[in-house]
Amino acid sequence: MERPRGSRAVAAPELPGVDPRAHRLVEARDHSGELRSWHLLDSAPLLAERGVTPRGTLLAVHGNPTYSFLYRSLIREDIPWRVIAVDQLEMGYSERTGQARGLQDRITDLSLLTDALGVRGPVVTVGHDWGGIVSVGWALDNRHDVIGMILTNTGIHQELGESLPKALQLATAPAMLPLSTSVTDAFLRTTIALSRPALPQEVQEAYLAPYRGRSRRLGIEQFVADIPASANHPSRATLERLAGGITGMDVPTLMAWGPRDVTFSDRYLRDLIERVPHADVHRFEGASHLVWEDADVAGLVATWLHDTFGDAEHPRDAAGAGEALRPVSSFAEQAPEIHLGEAITRRAQDPATADQPAVVELGARPGESRRISWSLLSERTEDLAAGMRAHGIMPGDRVSVLVTPGADLTAVLYACLRLGAVAVIADAGLGTDGLTRAVIGSHPDWIIGIEKALVGARALGWPGRRISVPQLPTVDRAALDVETSVAELAEEGRQMRALGAGIDAPWPDQDADAAVLFTSGSTGPAKGAVLTHRQMGAMFAAVGDTLDLEADRGLVAGFAPFALLGPALGAPSVVPDMDITRPGDLTAPALAAAVEALGVPAVFTAPAALRNIIDTADQLDETGRAALARVPSFFSAGAPIPAPLLRELRGVMPGARALTPYGMTECLAVAAIDLEGIEAAGDGPGVCVGTAVPRTEIAIAVMDGEGATTGEITTDPDRTGEILVRAPHVRDRYLMLWGTTARASRFEGWHATGDVGHLDPAGRLWVEGRTAHVLATAQGLVTPVRVESAAESVPTVRRAGAAAVGPRGTQQVVVILETQDGYRPGKARTPHPAETALQEAVRQAVAQATGIEVAAVFTTASLPTDIRHNSKIDRAALSAWSEATLQGRKAPAL
Numbered sequence: 001m002e003r004p005r006g007s008r009a010v011a012a013p014e015l016p017g018v019d020p021r022a023h024r025l026v027e028a029r030d031h032s033g034e035l036r037s038w039h040l041l042d043s044a045p046l047l048a049e050r051g052v053t054p055r056g057t058l059l060a061v062h063g064n065p066t067y068s069f070l071y072r073s074l075i076r077e078d079i080p081w082r083v084i085a086v087d088q089l090e091m092g093y094s095e096r097t098g099q100a101r102g103l104q105d106r107i108t109d110l111s112l113l114t115d116a117l118g119v120r121g122p123v124v125t126v127g128h129d130w131g132g133i134v135s136v137g138w139a140l141d142n143r144h145d146v147i148g149m150i151l152t153n154t155g156i157h158q159e160l161g162e163s164l165p166k167a168l169q170l171a172t173a174p175a176m177l178p179l180s181t182s183v184t185d186a187f188l189r190t191t192i193a194l195s196r197p198a199l200p201q202e203v204q205e206a207y208l209a210p211y212r213g214r215s216r217r218l219g220i221e222q223f224v225a226d227i228p229a230s231a232n233h234p235s236r237a238t239l240e241r242l243a244g245g246i247t248g249m250d251v252p253t254l255m256a257w258g259p260r261d262v263t264f265s266d267r268y269l270r271d272l273i274e275r276v277p278h279a280d281v282h283r284f285e286g287a288s289h290l291v292w293e294d295a296d297v298a299g300l301v302a303t304w305l306h307d308t309f310g311d312a313e314h315p316r317d318a319a320g321a322g323e324a325l326r327p328v329s330s331f332a333e334q335a336p337e338i339h340l341g342e343a344i345t346r347r348a349q350d351p352a353t354a355d356q357p358a359v360v361e362l363g364a365r366p367g368e369s370r371r372i373s374w375s376l377l378s379e380r381t382e383d384l385a386a387g388m389r390a391h392g393i394m395p396g397d398r399v400s401v402l403v404t405p406g407a408d409l410t411a412v413l414y415a416c417l418r419l420g421a422v423a424v425i426a427d428a429g430l431g432t433d434g435l436t437r438a439v440i441g442s443h444p445d446w447i448i449g450i451e452k453a454l455v456g457a458r459a460l461g462w463p464g465r466r467i468s469v470p471q472l473p474t475v476d477r478a479a480l481d482v483e484t485s486v487a488e489l490a491e492e493g494r495q496m497r498a499l500g501a502g503i504d505a506p507w508p509d510q511d512a513d514a515a516v517l518f519t520s521g522s523t524g525p526a527k528g529a530v531l532t533h534r535q536m537g538a539m540f541a542a543v544g545d546t547l548d549l550e551a552d553r554g555l556v557a558g559f560a561p562f563a564l565l566g567p568a569l570g571a572p573s574v575v576p577d578m579d580i581t582r583p584g585d586l587t588a589p590a591l592a593a594a595v596e597a598l599g600v601p602a603v604f605t606a607p608a609a610l611r612n613i614i615d616t617a618d619q620l621d622e623t624g625r626a627a628l629a630r631v632p633s634f635f636s637a638g639a640p641i642p643a644p645l646l647r648e649l650r651g652v653m654p655g656a657r658a659l660t661p662y663g664m665t666e667c668l669a670v671a672a673i674d675l676e677g678i679e680a681a682g683d684g685p686g687v688c689v690g691t692a693v694p695r696t697e698i699a700i701a702v703m704d705g706e707g708a709t710t711g712e713i714t715t716d717p718d719r720t721g722e723i724l725v726r727a728p729h730v731r732d733r734y735l736m737l738w739g740t741t742a743r744a745s746r747f748e749g750w751h752a753t754g755d756v757g758h759l760d761p762a763g764r765l766w767v768e769g770r771t772a773h774v775l776a777t778a779q780g781l782v783t784p785v786r787v788e789s790a791a792e793s794v795p796t797v798r799r800a801g802a803a804a805v806g807p808r809g810t811q812q813v814v815v816i817l818e819t820q821d822g823y824r825p826g827k828a829r830t831p832h833p834a835e836t837a838l839q840e841a842v843r844q845a846v847a848q849a850t851g852i853e854v855a856a857v858f859t860t861a862s863l864p865t866d867i868r869h870n871s872k873i874d875r876a877a878l879s880a881w882s883e884a885t886l887q888g889r890k891a892p893a894l
């Protein structure tokens with residue numbers, strides 16, 4: 001057959017980020033027997049030049065309307081695999097045949113091409129968008145060669161009758177299809193515009209280049225027309241075959257996802273996970289459809305390939321995959337085994353404690369408080385667990401718990417734990433955006449929430465079947481798509497238990513998932529830390545042991561999530577009257593009222609609350625002052641607490657031992673120190689957080705001059721580096737963040753915290769900031785806390801934040817201050833240059849303490865902090881603002 005002029009594959013022009021030696025033109029027969037010409041990227045010549053024997057082949061298949069250029073980042077030195085990234089026929093720089101190609105045609109064409117190339121196993125397929133479906137088809141038809149699959153923002157199934165994503169509904173409308181896809185380049189430009197941040201202009205031009213003119217874009221139109229949404233579509237049978245066949249592909253699989261995709265949303269990811277439950281999953285928060293452009297997917301792939309298959313010199317069988325991700329708790333002394341919720345039952349069955357309060361809910365006015373006894377809490381928990389099981393909540397189901405602290409939250413959580421359902425805890429302190437990301441990203445099967453949370457779930461499209469806390473009117477229930485309520489489930493469970501049909505199953509397996517606890521998001525999007533029942537029990541034991549939490553005294557939880565700790569240890573708990581989204585607003589009178597409700601409890605608050613408690617102490621009446629004077633112990637965690645602040649607190653709680661544990665959501669607690677210990681440690685570089693708590697080990701991963709860890713692990717004193725921890729209560733993994741888990745577990749047996757610090761000769765740990773914020777200057781490496789502590793030694797400085805500007809190794813240091821007279825809480829304003837005398841004082845203090853020269857000093861009304869604790873300075877935001885400002889560009893708001 002004579003080809004139309006200009007239809008053959010053509011050599012691609014010079015493309016940004018692509019080595020010209022990787023371009024290749026190949027001829028192969030297609031499904032109709034015709035000889036066709038393909039363009040592809042092939043890294044084989046580059047590997048040969050380096051003398052690298054490839055571990056195998058990565059066969060990368062693009063979707064619509066991209067081409068092989070999408071995968072240019074895969075050709076890199078730390079991927080010792082041959083990369084073959086094809087331009088599908090009718091696409092990119094491959095041949096325009098003038099024929100419409102269905103899904104099966106494309107799969108067959110690809111197989112014929114790989115036959116012509118002589119591609120044999122081991123092969124890992126890589127797919128994106130509709131190229132993901134084609135790659136799965138190739139894998140099923142060539143499974144004898146396939147050892148792994150990588151899928152990115154794709155879908156394998158579309159239910160009949162289910163609406164296509166709105167973006168595709170518009171494109172597939174008969175009147176719009178040719179206009180948007182081939183007559184104009186609207187579909188192409190819209191896809192490119194999905195990337196966040198916007199692609200560089202040269203990259204945009206590279207994507208547009210092979211599709212100049214309608215004849216070059218017909219493949220885009222045909223690709224969209226081939227979406228098999230209806231039962232009678234020619235490609236429907238093939239799609240069904242692939243959707244069923246992938247469930248039998250028992251090979252290591254990686255799914256990398258941009259959750260802001262308007263086409264392949266998380267619904268498609270959930271479907272894929274159900275079909276390939278053994279897959280490793282990593283969601284790049286903030287990334288969109290073109291996840292390969294928005295995030296370092298190639299870096300993730302490089303790590304996954306190495307951890308799963310080894311490298312060319314040290315290959316390993318896929319059965320060895322996952323060794324680097326063993327739970328770090330298995331390397332430390334195990335804590336006593338605790339069945340979560342067993343303490344509630346024990347206290348309820350003890351006549352001496354059955355009628356004592358387990359949870360106190362403070363009312364708006366005196367006399368309106370509720371006191372829920374251990375016996376009532378135990379009954380409610382057992383009733384609710386039985387009712388939840390009868391309603392269909394199964395062990396292993398994820399349940400997003402969106403309930404305000406109190407008896408309902410406690411009963412729901414411990415019912416989940418008793419049943420074996422996995423409680424997803426993302427509190428309102430994350431803010432609406434953070435909470436939305438956490439709920440959607442956890443892929444819950446169920447949502448149990450207060451009415452406000454369910455309104456948000458409906459409006460924001462949160463997944464999961466919905467259960468309300470209150471029993472809603474029929475109209476509201478229908479509007480919110482609510483199936484039942486906590487009250488109804490508890491009543492159903494009560495009746496079942498009366499008939500002897502309650503929860504009679506054993507306690508869940510200790511190594512089964514218990515909960516997903518979300519971090520504060522102070523250094524990026526909040527992460528879901530998964531803890532097993534063993535790890536969560538060990539965490540409760542570690543915190544209880546560290547704080548000497550006595551069950552008969554109880555706990556005032558001035559940070560709402562800690563209200564869940566008391567019942568696990570058999571200690572009553574109460575949350576003060578406060579806005580749980582603003583823990584820093586807790587007042588001394590509110591704290592005193594909560595203490596009064598329990599008598600002589602331990603007190604926990606978020607670090608941000610301490611200053612406000614001191615500032616509002618003059619509002620205490622005689623009863624309030626007496627209540628706070630009875631507090632035996634006070635502790636605060638989430639950020640290091642300076643000694644001067646703890647000394648001031650003695651005036652408010654004079655009898656309390658002031659303890660400041662160091663830890664994180666992934667491992668609470670790690671170390672602890674009291675005021676006397678801080679004073680004994682004296683001044684030093686950073687904040688002293690004490691020695692390791694029982695059953696916990698701490699070490700340091702030494703850093704080089706640019707702030708990267710070298711691989712050396714030490715417990716020697718005065719060696720600065722990333723803080724490592726191992727303990728039985730360290731998280732199991734991060735939920736759907738395979739790459740984050742891999743990085744945190746890169747030192748076998750240790751959890752890499754992301755914090756930087758050192759041990760002193762007495763074995764005490766000093767925290768000096770986050771590894772991501774370490775300043776690599778021309779004068780050497782310096783941690784941010786060293787700079788900030790020096791700046792805060794200037795008398796008029798209230799708090800300081802250190803920022804870095806420029807390339808690592810030659811970074812300039814900028815300091816942004818809150819001053820005593822200029823501080824305005826919650827009023828983040830544009831910083832302005834500090835007065836000359838203050839600038840000079842800060843420069844001298846920092847230079848004397850660190851040897852580092854400060855480039856600029858600014859003041860602001862309020863430094864940006866994390867939303868949950870209101871205390872961790874957002875140094876990344878300070879650096880972005882400083883860099884833009886010093887370069888004369890418009891700076892992002894703080």
